[in-house]
Amino acid sequence: MLRLLSFVLLSMLAFLALSACSSKTMPARQSLLIINQDFPVQETWEARVIFTDSGKIKATIYAPHVAQYARGGNTTEKHLDGAIEVHFYNSKGEHSSRLNARRGIIYPNNDIEVFDRVVMVSDDCTTVRTEYAKWTSKDQKIRSDKFVTIRRPTETLSGYGFESDQHFKNYRIFKATAVMKVRQAHEE
Template sequence: MQVTDILEQHNNLFFLVLCLLIIAGISSCGDLSQEESQQVNDALKDSLTSSTETWDMDMEIMEDGQKKVRIWGSYAATYANDDQKETRIKGPVTVHVFDSVGTVKTKVFSNRAVYKPEDTIFELFGDVQVETRDNRHLDSEYLEWNQSSNNISTPKFVIIKTPTDSIAGTGFEGDTDLVDYTIKEPKGRVTVD
């Protein structure tokens, strides 16, 4: 018998043993208990997050075929897993809110924003400015807008300016038109006619 024949038989034997080990390994994986299988699946779900990136983002939110919101930002990243989905937008961020006839009723500007579509909530951060078509203006460093209820709120300091007066304070809740609102801790002078 030649050396090449011995090596060939040795390689064949090695290949056969390797295949048997692989088959045994695969078949033993099937013997996981139902609880162990669930733990493996849960661990995989936690680690499975999809993401997309967009530069020069321009997004419209429609409801019943009608444009409700339009958002612009320099960059957006959307992260999604089984538990949540959110879009993080870097600014400058501009948001236009439309009325029922498609006219812009409110404009919002900020440094960055987070949109959570399942909850229909926008969080706006850094130099937040709200301007309405009735010349009402709000400034704050943070604002949360619940699109479903059309309410905005912040626990932070706010300044509201209207054509007739201005008021400042900490803690704000109101509508996007800045007509009906409450400031929890008002500060400054108020003139009442």
């Protein structure tokens, strides 16, 4: 019995030794690094992003979470989620308006799209509500092709399609559906 066990053990060792000396080459190892458009290459929490032009602050974004995605070459998109807030500044660097939304995307050209419960408020109390808006950094305008409501102290406008400067001083609705004037109560 001991001889049989010794023979089996020696046979197994010989088989292992001979198979280890095979001349077959091992296939090249695959990289464990996966860079895919569906996975972020970088994440940041409690982020603040500042946009400047010629040394002057144009906008500041605050976001609870930012995920950066590779989009081919050296380009990336920053996806913002949580209660994001954007502050806009005039040419003198003074605060002029703010924008709140649930999520957004910053593109490589610094354009920003925001989605879900978008509320924009100027320092003169003009309020714009919509579900989608896009700020283009080149002309610093905000646009939406969705339903919007604009409230000012003296009127409320609503309709589809919207364009404005980032300070909400000069705006227009493309397909107005309602205009309501608000009468001020006169004090006696």
